[in-house]
Amino acid sequence: MSTEQPRILLVDDERSVQTLLTYPLRKDGYDVVTASTGQEALERFRDGAFDLVVLDVMLPQTDGFAVCRELRARSSVPIIMLTAKTEEFDKVLGLELGADDYITKPFSMREFRSRVKAVLRRAGLARNGDSAEEPLEEGDLRIDFAKRSVELHGEPVKLTYVEFEILAALARSPGRVFSRSMLLERLWGDSAYRDPRTIDVHIRHLREKLEADPKEPALIFTVRGVGYHFRDR
Numbered sequence: 001m002s003t004e005q006p007r008i009l010l011v012d013d014e015r016s017v018q019t020l021l022t023y024p025l026r027k028d029g030y031d032v033v034t035a036s037t038g039q040e041a042l043e044r045f046r047d048g049a050f051d052l053v054v055l056d057v058m059l060p061q062t063d064g065f066a067v068c069r070e071l072r073a074r075s076s077v078p079i080i081m082l083t084a085k086t087e088e089f090d091k092v093l094g095l096e097l098g099a100d101d102y103i104t105k106p107f108s109m110r111e112f113r114s115r116v117k118a119v120l121r122r123a124g125l126a127r128n129g130d131s132a133e134e135p136l137e138e139g140d141l142r143i144d145f146a147k148r149s150v151e152l153h154g155e156p157v158k159l160t161y162v163e164f165e166i167l168a169a170l171a172r173s174p175g176r177v178f179s180r181s182m183l184l185e186r187l188w189g190d191s192a193y194r195d196p197r198t199i200d201v202h203i204r205h206l207r208e209k210l211e212a213d214p215k216e217p218a219l220i221f222t223v224r225g226v227g228y229h230f231r232d233r
Helices: 015-027 038-047 064-074 088-096 109-127 161-172 180-188 197-210
Strands: 007-011 031-035 052-056 079-083 101-104 136-138 141-144 149-152 155-157 220-223 227-230
Touching (some): 007 015, 015 031, 038 052, 052 064, 052 109, 064 079, 088 101, 088 197, 101 109, 141 161, 149 197, 161 180, 161 197, 161 227, 180 197, 180 227
Parallel strands (some): 007 031, 007 052, 052 079, 079 101
Antiparallel strands (some): 141 149, 149 155
């Protein structure tokens, strides 16, 4: 979207949490729209464009996972999930459904603001990137960095915000090995607070969408114990 003031949809059923998180976001210059239920969040999203969705997992009736799934089916907007649960299952499930990042409650306001700023900064850089950068073609794969679009065999491939960022980082430096921490820093400016294994989930999704056989990748390779690299030309 083109508005100067980034627009955030904040979804949490606790009014106290809404107030706690809305104040610093607005102080940082963001336009914050709140929703208390999953259904309300989906309605808000249908009524206007957003740069980021901050989504609590535990919502009445329609939970955050269902909302995430629905949002991802219609948009590549960055999604940060808030969860009070610490089980690995919940974190991985959110990523599996298309969330870009998650924050486990309780969290510090510094951490929260850092995550939001990082996502919006990257999204802004993507929108205002160098339009002169030539698309990359690797066999049947075509990556248009300026348009943030990917085609495989001439057909469009829908990637999430983070999936595209990871693919772009790897594809721009074919053969170079990126550790998980390096990719986290590329995406969010630092690797603090984040589980490096979240990168593995996004890589698996990329392979499922781009590789003829995800178990025998021909584009994105694993260097065991180190990280990942794109096929060297």
